[in-house]
Amino acid sequence: MATEQSGEDAGIQLRDRIAALGAEAFHDASVRISQHAVVTPLLDTPAIDGRRIRLKCENLQATGSFKIRCAANVIEQLSPETLRRGVVTASAGNFAPALAIAGAPHGMRLICHIPEKSAAVKVAKLRALGVELVFHDFEAWWRIMQTRDTGMPEATFLHPVCEPNGIVGNGTIAIELADEWPEIDTVIVPFGGGGLVSGIATAMRAVRAGVKVYACEIEGAAPLAAAFAAGHPVTVDRQPNFASGPGRQSVLEIMWPLLREMLAGVITVTDAEARKAFRDLTLDSHLVVEAQSAIAYAAARSADHSGRNVAAVLSGGNIDRDALVAALAD
């Protein structure tokens, strides 16, 4: 109970800190990350039912994911002393490689706590980038995600989801969208931990108030929809689906106040809609994406956005060959 309380307090603090930022904070971040992150393409797709849908292609970052924006904006604001002592994170995905790449010019030491069942290709990639790995079972790993306690007090812990400077780095996507598409009125963003969608929503409010920013999830693995329905984070059982295996999921307490305030809502798509979107992204738009990104495109096509100008954020493209081939199967 004490932990939950402090999670909520921390969440209110985080929300207030992020919500106070003006447009210049996000513009500054765009400049700060520009040596690591590119301005990603915004590609048109066939119009549907009077709506226009464009794809914001974070899968075309050199690192294959939006996370380089987040990592670069964090790393570039660390002191030389902090960089010297090193950085520790808990990441099963794209955050650790992005930190390694952004930290490399500084000679930064990076330790990553990782679930022991992580894909071999991910482990090999982290090792090739010089990351020191510490393996945990999933429960212990998830506890680090919740408590930030790695037992390594000398190194600075960076959280893959809720670092304020990381959330601001993610918001640079909104700056680009507003620049590239003046008529944009809707943005749909995959929901992982909430750092991406809350960054985009907060930045959009600062530079183009009125643009609606939605998270999206897949049926049977929708902790954010459950949180909105209950009015607070609840744990849901995750059914195996196109985007991920079984498990348990909840929205991080610390992210909830920010998400509740900033998002226009959450859109849930079916497994079949996500699979069709993945296939069309591959064969019609010629983009390789992670399954999460297909959920965003599916949500842009399936939900009621008639007459609107909708950007679907393709958050990343780091999918291995077998998963790609499997996702293209009938």
Next chain:
Amino acid sequence: MATEQSGEDAGIQLRDRIAALGAEAFHDASVRISQHAVVTPLLDTPAIDGRRIRLKCENLQATGSFKIRCAANVIEQLSPETLRRGVVTASAGNFAPALAIAGAPHGMRLICHIPEKSAAVKVAKLRALGVELVFHDFEAWWRIMQTRDTGMPEATFLHPVCEPNGIVGNGTIAIELADEWPEIDTVIVPFGGGGLVSGIATAMRAVRAGVKVYACEIEGAAPLAAAFAAGHPVTVDRQPNFASGPGRQSVLEIMWPLLREMLAGVITVTDAEARKAFRDLTLDSHLVVEAQSAIAYAAARSADHSGRNVAAVLSGGNIDRDALVAALAD
């Protein structure tokens, strides 16, 4: 012999007409095609041996191919009377759909002569675009490509490779490359019929003389390398390979004088190099491409370009699912 002679004469005429164009002809074309073609992304890849390689992503055109540049620049210069009488072409690939899309706003009738063994997915796509199809065996179809004689004198024949306005349309890629990458010194372009590489080479000579433009081919299916070796087009047997099945191939007589004058040379890659490049484009760069495009990336990586700034032109992404899955197999 008479046909070959006239092919060579026509080739010299074509070369002289294209070679006389200045930069403004290509800049005008860029404006002319802008409602149909986008300025495609130029993406970085990991540096190799001190060379930088960037990918010019024509696979990210809405039509999935550079051919929309070619088609739009041709169609937009036809008279209302010509558009009313209709257009006929011989195409087994991306040219006919691009003509259909560029012609649609004009209500243009389009007839396409097509090899009878064309992939069902291509035939269905053309029918969906309202194209009238005439089927031929491969020999008869290739004769139309050489003679332009379709037995339909009332409709204007547009050749997929050697329309002067089409070649100029392809040259708009060079305009974008020169704008986007001032330090560019080398461009590598897949060789199909020669319209793409000669357009880029001619435009580059006009706007940035000194940039070397190479064609590329795959071992065992290299009619351009054979033409450079012999000093004139020769017919070669095509071995089945990663990019295409068996057959016979030669450089079109009409294209040879232009190619000989404009190109820095031709680079040949192995089947294994092309397969590796395809896989890396898919899994590291997150781009779906046609096999030909992987040859360009392979050539940029394999040939001796140390210290150079090399753009590989990814000509298109229209590959069907089975071919994509097969190309990713070990």
